[in-house]
Amino acid sequence: MTTGRILSYFAVAVVMVFYLFPLVFLLNTALKSNAEFFSNPLGVVQHLAIGNFGTAWTRGNFGAYMLNSIVYTAVAASLGTLISLLVGFPVSRGYMKHTKIWYGLFVALLFLPNALVTQFQLILHINLYGSQLGYILIMTAGIGVGPLLVSGYVKSIPVELDEAAALDGVGYLRYVFGFLPSLLKPVLSTVFILQAIGVWNDIILATILLPDQSKSPVTLGLFAFQGTYTSQWSLLAAATIIVALPLMVAYIFLQRYLVASVIGGAVKG
Amino acid sequence: MSANFVFGRRSTVRASFFLGLLPVVVFAILPAAAVFVVAMTDIRSLPFLPVHWVWFQNYETFFSAAQIGYNLNALKNTFVFAFAVTIVQNILALLIAVLLNQKLRGTTFYRSVVFFPTILGVTVIGLIWTLMFNPTASPGAAIWHLFGSSSAFFGDPNISLYLVIFVQIWAGIGVAVVIYLAGLQAIPNELYEVANIDGASSWQKLRLVTYPLLAPSVTANVLLCIVGSLQSYQLIYVLTGLNNNATQVLSLAIFAQGFGGAGGSSQSQGYAAAISVVQFIMVSVISLIVMAYLRGRERKL
Numbered sequence: 001m002t003t004g005r006i007l008s009y010f011a012v013a014v015v016m017v018f019y020l021f022p023l024v025f026l027l028n029t030a031l032k033s034n035a036e037f038f039s040n041p042l043g044v045v046q047h048l049a050i051g052n053f054g055t056a057w058t059r060g061n062f063g064a065y066m067l068n069s070i071v072y073t074a075v076a077a078s079l080g081t082l083i084s085l086l087v088g089f090p091v092s093r094g095y096m097k098h099t100k101i102w103y104g105l106f107v108a109l110l111f112l113p114n115a116l117v118t119q120f121q122l123i124l125h126i127n128l129y130g131s132q133l134g135y136i137l138i139m140t141a142g143i144g145v146g147p148l149l150v151s152g153y154v155k156s157i158p159v160e161l162d163e164a165a166a167l168d169g170v171g172y173l174r175y176v177f178g179f180l181p182s183l184l185k186p187v188l189s190t191v192f193i194l195q196a197i198g199v200w201n202d203i204i205l206a207t208i209l210l211p212d213q214s215k216s217p218v219t220l221g222l223f224a225f226q227g228t229y230t231s232q233w234s235l236l237a238a239a240t241i242i243v244a245l246p247l248m249v250a251y252i253f254l255q256r257y258l259v260a261s262v263i264g265g266a267v268k269g
Numbered sequence: 270m271s272a273n274f275v276f277g278r279r280s281t282v283r284a285s286f287f288l289g290l291l292p293v294v295v296f297a298i299l300p301a302a303a304v305f306v307v308a309m310t311d312i313r314s315l316p317f318l319p320v321h322w323v324w325f326q327n328y329e330t331f332f333s334a335a336q337i338g339y340n341l342n343a344l345k346n347t348f349v350f351a352f353a354v355t356i357v358q359n360i361l362a363l364l365i366a367v368l369l370n371q372k373l374r375g376t377t378f379y380r381s382v383v384f385f386p387t388i389l390g391v392t393v394i395g396l397i398w399t400l401m402f403n404p405t406a407s408p409g410a411a412i413w414h415l416f417g418s419s420s421a422f423f424g425d426p427n428i429s430l431y432l433v434i435f436v437q438i439w440a441g442i443g444v445a446v447v448i449y450l451a452g453l454q455a456i457p458n459e460l461y462e463v464a465n466i467d468g469a470s471s472w473q474k475l476r477l478v479t480y481p482l483l484a485p486s487v488t489a490n491v492l493l494c495i496v497g498s499l500q501s502y503q504l505i506y507v508l509t510g511l512n513n514n515a516t517q518v519l520s521l522a523i524f525a526q527g528f529g530g531a532g533g534s535s536q537s538q539g540y541a542a543a544i545s546v547v548q549f550i551m552v553s554v555i556s557l558i559v560m561a562y563l564r565g566r567e568r569k570l
Contacts, residue, residue: 038405116523
């Protein structure tokens with residue numbers, strides 16, 4: 001092995017320590033009793049306190065929060081993906097007049113000003129304050145780069161496919177819902193994943209629009225838990241792992257798509 | 270515009286297009302446009318209170334003697350935060366990308382690890398680093414102790430902004446690394462072979478081949494980073510709270526003034542909207558200038 005390669009491996013090791021050590025420390029803390037943590041915060045766990053997870057799960061009510069998050073994320077990201085398809089495809093094909101205006105609108109979606117106040121006022125005035133529907137509508141509308149990604153990808157689908165389907169008597173809607181989803185699968189999953197990450201990780205809009213704690217998503221549930229159990233680090237670490245675990249599992253399966261999603265999103269953006 | 274429409278009547282296309290667009294217009298675009306209007310009123314967070322036109326009074330308040338100190342401080346923190354995050358994150362990301370672009374064992378795994386925080390979300394990231402830097406029992410405290418010192422970390426106004434910047438870079442660098450890696454892999458290998466034949470050193474290859482061809486990735490990353498970091502506040506909110514002078518940034522001020530309860534429910538959200546407008550103008554101007562500069566540089570290279 002050359003000196004250069006040894007240096008490279010050393011540099012990689014330093015980077016890995018920065019990323020893996022906090023996660024290992026989190027797990028180590030979650031497995032200790034609070035007393036053991038304070039008597040020996042850095043040492044490897046001596047007496048496993050697995051009970052932390054059960055305690056955190058029940059006291060933090062994470063089952064209910066998790067369910068809320070799953071509903072918000074699944075509904076908003078699905079609807080957002082559907083919208084990106086419905087508006088991105090016809091504009092890309094020139095089936096709508098004024099193509100340039102619509103493209104301009106798609107780009108403008110990326111540079112909207114911070115609209116917390118007006119989104120709150122809108123939800124307040126249509127009587128959806130505190131309702132899950134209102135929150136889901138706001139999260140759905142945050143489609144961001146979706147329409148641009150769809151219209152970019154549609155360019156790689158030959159227009160002859162549209163013509164052939166039409167000649168066979170397939171109507172527009174049947175084409176969009178029956179044929180396009182399989183043709184556009186890579187880009188639609190990208191759009192879904194990008195929006196799902198955004199919805200799952202939101203805390204600000206949930207804070208503003210959902211005052212009733214029973215409707216909180218899991219991110220907000222964890223934040224409230226942190227406020228209640230300040231400096232009970234073992235319990236907090238266990239709660240953090242509970243919230244992060246589904247993401248870790250999803251990440252292991254989806255990471256290849258995720259990386260592709262981010263490149264697609266960034267280059268378009 | 271392809272003139273042929275093959276599916277018979279266009280009305281179905283129009284109907285489905287506008288049906289799809291409707292929720293986006295109502296719940297994203299109209300509120301965004303309304304920010305400019307609401308910023309000229311004294312609208313409050315309670316419904317059924319009378320709303321008055323105050324025209325430019327909210328902007329006068331922004332620059333008034335009572336508020337200018339708070340706002341200049343928020344502006345200063347925003348610039349320090351955005352500048353440090355953009356510069357450090359891009360340099361480190363480029364180095365890591367070059368490192369992972371070599372033929373090492375396990376590069377896919379390393380890339381996944383660095384990218385992982387992207388999906389974790391600010392509450393989880395916030396808790397991990399609050400734990401790492403808790404003042405009494407933590408790795409952070411242990412390191413400070415080695416130097417015979419101690420710190421309140423996120424509670425210490427002298428260093429909390431820098432710690433927040435550190436966590437933001439830790440969390441966000443994965444995206445930049447992935448974009449740089451994609452850019453690096455798009456550079457044809459032949460160019461390096463030619464450079465080898467010409468007897469170029471590693472440094473010369475980096476400077477004369479890699480760097481110029483990576484220019485589009487640099488533009489994308491720097492712009493993303495500037496626009497993102499000028500507007501980011503969620504991580505700051507979970508790490509150091511809503512009303513913390515040391516880490517107050519402009520976007521957090523919008524949230525604090527509109528919803529923070531500093532002035533109770535009688536607080537004017539019109540004022541928060543005015544801060545939104547100020548921020549929007551600032552972000553637009555800065556990103557246009559930076560974009561023009563980076564595009565110009567790309568052409569020269």
